[in-house]
């Protein structure tokens with residue numbers, strides 16, 4: 047049992063302002079909500095900010111994090127429902143809006159959904175919210191019966207007075223409960239008592255997704271709405287010089303051609319296809335700027351120079367590496383690289399905005415509702431209190447929709463057409479060109495082995511781009527970007543990155559970073575820097591094991607003596623896959639810790655004589671501490687593998703003359719079902735901590751496959767993606 | 775001006791002949807279940823059926839229709855979500871974000887129309903839709919499960 051004294055107030059504003067809230071919720075459902083009758087009977091009260099219960103027993107759980115496919119909505123609802131003791135069949139979810147959050151003193155905390163934090167950083171207060179609501183409901187029933195509250199308990203949405211056997215439904219006491227003061231402290235269940243958490247319940251949001259009823263922002267309609275297509279300067283650093291609106295103004299449906307900001311122009315038309323067609327023929331002149339001649343191939347030299355540069359930021363250091371290398375019996379070295387990548391969410395960037403001199407409203411997919419609201423206010427040139435953002439389901443986010451660039455654009459277009467709802471949709475080509483790209487890096491790995499094949503020294507030099515320097519310089523630590531070292535950091539040094547530390551113990555270690563920033567805006571891309579760091583570390587560990595003449599499993603385990611949790615997941619995938627079996631399959635291993643979870647994979651592949659790769663199966667294990675919904679963890683593991691393996695197999699964004707050379711899925715391919723291996727997921731929650739689920743496993747699939755390719759061919763692949771390389 | 779029969783209803787729309795069927799369906803007809811993902815027939819998000827065959831509507835000019843084809847969109851696949859593929863999808867919780875799923879489901883249903891006993895090899899050859907969330911393992915299971923279900 048966990049008793050939580052002195053609860054923060056945020057979860058427990060008892061629902062007096064229910065009227066305003068309910069109207070807000072209607073609006074949150076989309077434009078249709080605006081026309082819904084505001085006086086459709088008195089709104090049922092909310093028990094607290096997290097939970098609304100109707101007189102019909104329907105429980106509506108308010109979810110602050112964004113659902114983008116990862117199942118957070120369902121997982122968070124499970125956590126609330128567990129403590130609330132409600133019947134799972136009555137549970138629904140809804141999003142509060144960022145404006146409501148602001149108006150209610152940030153009662154729902156922050157809305158940011160990234161870093162696999164959806165559940166792991168909000169499980170405590172959503173569970174507290176559920177528990178407090180249950181206590182109030184039980185108290186209300188006890189009051190009505192005039193009996194001591196200790197004699198009453200709740201289960202499956204029914205409150206029972208044990209001595210008399212009397213019962214009341216939640217819906218029958220909800221009005222009374224809403225009048226009660228919030229409890230001063232709550233006691234959370236011990237995980238061993240969980241009945242809903244830890245179960246593979248079905249998602250709450252599936253049915254509409256198979257019938258076409260599920261609305262995304264681009265599917266919404268409003269009276270008088272116009273559609274906008276936008277084009278920003280295709281070259282890095284470019285800006286808008288001029289455009290000839292006249293040339294397209296008489297094209298079908300065209301209503302306006304507007305300058306959006308310094309770098310982009312939009313066509314507004316009755317229909318989006320008309321807007322795009324006109325935009326494609328619009329004569330536009332661009333101005334070059336810094337970075338407009340950037341070339342990825344030329345940048346190679348900068349990255350290479352960084353691999354041996356003397357000025358670096360140190361991420362992790364132990365023992366005396368120089369001594370280890372001078373005393374080595376054998377020194378092994380290898381260079382790896384990882385290119386720029388685009389998120390390529392299935393749903394391209396889009397937003398709807400309505401602007402009037404008094405007010406600005408936005409409907410959009412976003413991973414960061416509060417940042418979206420701030421961006422709206424700035425672009426609208428209106429106080430934040432006069433703005434509102436209604437979050438819609440995301441058609442994929444992967445980190446890209448934490449940025450608000452497309453929202454600002456929609457608002458700036460709408461501002462030039464007051465009162466007219468503007469739906470902005472990017473073409474796929476725009477989406478490819480105007481990314482926040484996964485950063486480009488290279489690594490120089492060196493290992494010192496003694497005569498017995500023991501690893502006595504390890505150096506990993508990362509050269510390349512910093513995400514923080516590019517988009518969040520305020521988060522740098524004395525100029526250093528600690529996120530560059532994801533999964534390679536020391537434990538016990540910096541609490542902010544404790545969830546991204548290395549689990550191997552090496553006697554002599556140096557991990558450092560030569561920052562080399564191209565004029566390409568970087569972004570957080572599912573898995574972030576864990577993706578390439580896992581390749582650098584885990585492919586090189588494989589190289590070292592082979593050089594030392596040792597079994598790659600045994601070699602890793604020898605360095606995991608201080609991390610039994612990591613050793614456990616690694617051993618589990620090896621056992622499940624049949625590591626060492628002589629069955630015609632080649633196997634490769636990887637283990638990595640990131641976003642607070644222990645993960646491992648064993649890939650089983652064959653490589654044909656013609657070099658054709660077939661990935662047969664990947665056995666994956668994850669220990670995220672607690673597993674809220676194992677079948678959704680399985681979905682996240684398999685899904686993250688598609689994202690990570692697509693990058694490994696096919697994806698790279700290159701720039702020439704400042705412009706992306708890849709414009710669509712024909713040149714920026716994404717994995718198809720034929721390439722997909724079977725995935726066997728071992729969910730191994732060991733308890734006592736809360737790790738992430740959406741991202742950690744993405745890192746382990748590519749190194750496991752690359753190591754398996756080596757096992758099959760004896761050839762190392764160190765350049766990514768592998769698409770054009772001969773595997774034999 | 776084009777006449778088309780969508781989900782059993784005959785409709786006339788006033789659009790340029792070159793307008794892709796995808797945009798006519800989404801914008802003029804307001805059937806927004808069919809999605810835009812690439813516009814170049816690469817991703818399959820826009821998959822619909824024309825006379826029971828899966829077609830990528832983003833590169834199909836509306837002017838190429840004769841007018842008597844039976845066009846089916848995700849909204850018309852079944853009246854109540856009871857198509858075998860839809861049942862299987864719900865049972866296995868296939869969708870993640872769901873954005874690619876109308877196209878994925880129409881591609882799967884098109885495959886089973888042609889080949890009610892589709893094998894893994896048939897799936898590999900025919901289902902070339904992109905899913906960035908990575909639902910492929912469940913899509914494959916879903917197609918096999920759908921084979922066992924009745925509408």
Ligand code: FES
Pocket residue numbers: 809810811812813814815816817818819820821830831832833
């Ligand atoms: S939108 Fe038609 S295939 Fe991608």
Ligand code: FES
Pocket residue numbers: 115392441442869870871872873874875904905906907908909
């Ligand atoms: S479910 Fe999200 S793209 Fe397929």
